[in-house]
Amino acid sequence: MTTQPLTEPGTGRGPSPAAGETIVSLEGLEVHFPIRTGFLDTLLRRQHGVIRAVDGIDLTLRRGEVLALVGESGSGKTTTGRVVVKLTRQTGGTVSLDGRDVSTLWGVGRLRAYRRRIQLIFQDPYETLNPKHTIREFVAEPLVVNGIGSAAEREERVLAALESAGLRPAADFAARYPHELSGGQRQRVVIAGALVMNPEIIVADEPVSMLDVSIRTELLRLMLDLRAERGLTYLFITHDLSLAWVIADRIAVMYLGKIMEIGPAEQVIRSPHNPYTQALVSVSPTPEPPTPGQRAKRTILVGETPDAAHVPPGCRFHPRCPYAFDRCRVEEPPLFDVGGGQSAACWLAEGGRSLPVLPPRPEAATIAGSDAPSATTAGGSPA
Amino acid sequence: MNAAGSASAGRSPATGSSRTLPKLAVAGAPLLEVDDLRVHFSIESGTVRAVDGVSFRLENGEALGIAGESGCGKTTTALSLVGLLPANGRIDSGAIRLYGIDLVPKSENALRRYRWREISIVFQGAMNALNPVQRVVDQITEPIIERLGVPARTARKRAGDLLELVGIPRKRGGSYPHELSGGMRQRAMIAMALACDPAIVIGDEPTTALDVMVQAQILELLEDLRHKLGLSLILITHDLSVIAETCDRVLVMYAGRVAEEGSVDEVFRSPRHPYTQKLLSAFPNIRTDKRTLAVIPGAPPDLRHPPPGCRFAPRCDFAMAVCTEVVPPETAFAGVRVACHLYPAGSDGIPVTKPTADAIGATAPLVEAPLDEPPLDIANG
Numbered sequence: 001m002t003t004q005p006l007t008e009p010g011t012g013r014g015p016s017p018a019a020g021e022t023i024v025s026l027e028g029l030e031v032h033f034p035i036r037t038g039f040l041d042t043l044l045r046r047q048h049g050v051i052r053a054v055d056g057i058d059l060t061l062r063r064g065e066v067l068a069l070v071g072e073s074g075s076g077k078t079t080t081g082r083v084v085v086k087l088t089r090q091t092g093g094t095v096s097l098d099g100r101d102v103s104t105l106w107g108v109g110r111l112r113a114y115r116r117r118i119q120l121i122f123q124d125p126y127e128t129l130n131p132k133h134t135i136r137e138f139v140a141e142p143l144v145v146n147g148i149g150s151a152a153e154r155e156e157r158v159l160a161a162l163e164s165a166g167l168r169p170a171a172d173f174a175a176r177y178p179h180e181l182s183g184g185q186r187q188r189v190v191i192a193g194a195l196v197m198n199p200e201i202i203v204a205d206e207p208v209s210m211l212d213v214s215i216r217t218e219l220l221r222l223m224l225d226l227r228a229e230r231g232l233t234y235l236f237i238t239h240d241l242s243l244a245w246v247i248a249d250r251i252a253v254m255y256l257g258k259i260m261e262i263g264p265a266e267q268v269i270r271s272p273h274n275p276y277t278q279a280l281v282s283v284s285p286t287p288e289p290p291t292p293g294q295r296a297k298r299t300i301l302v303g304e305t306p307d308a309a310h311v312p313p314g315c316r317f318h319p320r321c322p323y324a325f326d327r328c329r330v331e332e333p334p335l336f337d338v339g340g341g342q343s344a345a346c347w348l349a350e351g352g353r354s355l356p357v358l359p360p361r362p363e364a365a366t367i368a369g370s371d372a373p374s375a376t377t378a379g380g381s382p383a
Numbered sequence: 384m385n386a387a388g389s390a391s392a393g394r395s396p397a398t399g400s401s402r403t404l405p406k407l408a409v410a411g412a413p414l415l416e417v418d419d420l421r422v423h424f425s426i427e428s429g430t431v432r433a434v435d436g437v438s439f440r441l442e443n444g445e446a447l448g449i450a451g452e453s454g455c456g457k458t459t460t461a462l463s464l465v466g467l468l469p470a471n472g473r474i475d476s477g478a479i480r481l482y483g484i485d486l487v488p489k490s491e492n493a494l495r496r497y498r499w500r501e502i503s504i505v506f507q508g509a510m511n512a513l514n515p516v517q518r519v520v521d522q523i524t525e526p527i528i529e530r531l532g533v534p535a536r537t538a539r540k541r542a543g544d545l546l547e548l549v550g551i552p553r554k555r556g557g558s559y560p561h562e563l564s565g566g567m568r569q570r571a572m573i574a575m576a577l578a579c580d581p582a583i584v585i586g587d588e589p590t591t592a593l594d595v596m597v598q599a600q601i602l603e604l605l606e607d608l609r610h611k612l613g614l615s616l617i618l619i620t621h622d623l624s625v626i627a628e629t630c631d632r633v634l635v636m637y638a639g640r641v642a643e644e645g646s647v648d649e650v651f652r653s654p655r656h657p658y659t660q661k662l663l664s665a666f667p668n669i670r671t672d673k674r675t676l677a678v679i680p681g682a683p684p685d686l687r688h689p690p691p692g693c694r695f696a697p698r699c700d701f702a703m704a705v706c707t708e709v710v711p712p713e714t715a716f717a718g719v720r721v722a723c724h725l726y727p728a729g730s731d732g733i734p735v736t737k738p739t740a741d742a743i744g745a746t747a748p749l750v751e752a753p754l755d756e757p758p759l760d761i762a763n764g
Contacts, residue, residue: 072594072595072596072597073565073594182682183453184682212452212453212621213452213621213662213665213666214452214661214662214665214678214679215679215682216665216676217665217676217677217678217679218678218680220676221678239594239595240595241595241669242666242667242668242669243667245667245669245674246667246674246675246676266674269669279596280595280596281669283595283596283598283599284595284669285595285598285622285624285625285627285628286624286627286666286668286669286670287623287624287627287651287663287666287668288627288651288652288668288670289627289628289647289648289651289652290627290628294670298599300596300599300600300603301596304564304566304596304597305594305596
């Protein structure tokens, strides 16, 4: 209920880690879940097809960066995050940490060292915290489970973690129960629970989407401050492209288990080279009334994301793509380098080309009246 | 009001009837008028004054957005309008006048005449609001039979028409809710809300759990229905961008009271209340080059013991001595209504103490510069 002092008000960003070396890399990662419709199927290991949750992605996480994995529900972003923290087994491809292949590293004992370095933060602080445990118990749990330190050392680390998460006085918060905290404070506790292991990488799955906007900024600031202080690396999973744009260095856009586009945050938003990214940018909500011109430029895709058991052939986005042509229906595009560290999986981006200009949506133009002067530049860069 | 031609001409695609006003309607009264509404909840540890003196109007064919964060009283306001407050909540005082008829003193039985038929509501989680073991079309047909007293066959036809109207193919009506996607379920909810051809539809966070693309589709549908059916909309949401997108007017609530109200253009382009200013700049705006987000320090007050004076004062950068003592009256100018001591009676919209650029720009940069580019200009102001 009180104002939590931020670790370092002001700039959230530390020294630019532009040259950060690769810390985690995923190569050709696949997670296919078998579809079994009943008990007998499970028993006989009989399956009726597969859900291709993650369907062959290459992704590198560089030390010290915030990489946002953006996608709608069913895009495979959460599954990718779970593979990185090794909560979900990949069915193909490799996962490496510091260049060492950890794909076959499984089992609680063997994963102990790995999990110290990579921690996960979940979306819902209400469900993550056990209502019957004090904050101290929650934050100390990973230490106890891993048999780290004496009781006194643990206490010290717990208090330090709470302090880093902006919960001060730490001793006071440690003795409380979750119901005595506000939503923002609970999420700080969850962050403290991740920090107590002194991780290098934090995979944050929608860490602020349950919070009110007024609280959200403080949490994001905290996460960025922690990066500056401790040199943390974040894989930030979110459905919110605008939020990704604000906090991430790079954005990777996923659709139906594939990466459609990846690149520096600003660049991906300003000049998307994949039609899906372009459509997402065009409908991203903004806190200002849209002008008729902006309305006309909007690309509202028809239909919904197909389910991952029935991935369309060719480019998986082609059935909803306003630009789709013959090749898209049969051949899946790889990620083409479009310059500046940005790549897009689209045949139109081959050779680094930009997307052609779409005519404005006719119905939108009618609603908006005739004054849609800039409507001819379909969602492109504002020069 | 009924004769207001254009609004009623396009109504009722399914029945083709034009709107007849309730018998008790007062001639010339506005469609909906909420006057000094106060709603209290009794809980073990005291009384929560969830809505504490809220007034607003809704004109025919208008879309009003009610914005605010959790606990500001926006959902309580909506539930009061349809008489669906939880058992421990009651309307303490104030009036809710529909066509001039005050609904507050009405019995539950009398309210039924108005709920769904005049005012209906679309709830947030379509998954929880639909009956999982009944076909969607039946769930829409039933209330039509019950409330409009039409034969089953007519009701069924109307249900099919409504489904088509909201973009669900008629044959999909035979599906159970779990067979539909989130967006489809929300469309079905909207069809249900339209079942009895209401004048006002309230959407309580109608798109909150949906993906952006589906949200865009649903908002487009609501906009479309509003024009086709001449509906009046009240959209309750924490997401200001949804209101910017769809509404004519916006009412910003904070801790049970109105902070600011006015046309969307005016309030979004020149917010007057410090809370509105902060709230707006706490949302990222992808169309600008400001990669900054505002911090609103502190938390909303405990509504069992709200602070005296302005409820936002403890978190406000411009709080003056008077703010912690005297409840700010609502001042109207330039088509907006603001409850803030910076704008005393007779104000023309210029705050009495000029907020310093520094204070407004307490949107300290969250991000200094993207990795591979020269630093962005993140000047505040």
